[in-house]
Amino acid sequence: MSAAPDVRLERVPVAVARALVDGSLVRPRTWHPEFPAGGTLSAARMLLGAYEALGRDPETSPWWFFAVVVDGRVVGDAGFHGPPPEDGPAEVEVGYQVAPALRGRGVATRACALLLEHAWRHGADVVRAEVEPDNPDGPASLAVLRANGFVRTPRGDLAVVAPGSAEPVTGAGVGGPT
Template structure:
């Protein structure tokens, strides 16, 4: 997969080498990790990616990405899909950033790129969830164009759907 480019970010596709370094929390010589990266969620995502590679092969185009800030090349978080689209074209997404860069719109920018990528590769619905108390993540999903899709005692769910390729992009803000 090619990197996904936004105005301020590059989403770098995870590969086996990157995933092994993330899972071990051990950067390679060319890796420029921001303080706090990778977090526990990034390491768990890398381990999940490695299991998928071993079990079913490369999950592209619904893989995982590292989020790199273009201005300084620092890796500041991760984002990606929890697996391939199901038979109805649904896929689930997740993301996370190091604390020092939160609140600057990077997460919504990365999420919009993932939504565009999913749609371009045939997904018709992308969903995500967050803890009820995590209002910042709820704001990220809303800013990326996702809508509330339900909740339970612990989580709030968001989703965005498209009826087909001819549907207007006006309802899907790109922020670029």
């Protein structure tokens, strides 16, 4: 088996997200032919809407989304569903997708790991994810999450707590069966 490709995350400029959503984006040549996927558009729309509803500026927020880059080419996206609440534990939800041609090569697993590093660096206490039951790529997505330490919670999602946490966040249900 060959080594996983070098994966990095590059923040998607807010202007690019807005142009993607409003249909005015000129597709960059550095994007893989299978990117963006439909989920990219809906994620950008959701994220922009979340910031607008909160009256917060996404420009400087660490809780944004990123292009997944392999060999200088954008092959997917990964990011947060919005900023954490202003009070209580800093909980965020993540999502990711990779062009079908690059699946099964460790790209999504590495992108998820990079998102977690980013989350911990910016003060997240808990990172959550969901895999919809009707997702045809659900088993692969579950494998990505489990490889990054996520466990199934009693409320049905998957979560991982920040390294060095004294104990599982029982109120959030972390620590349930996988």
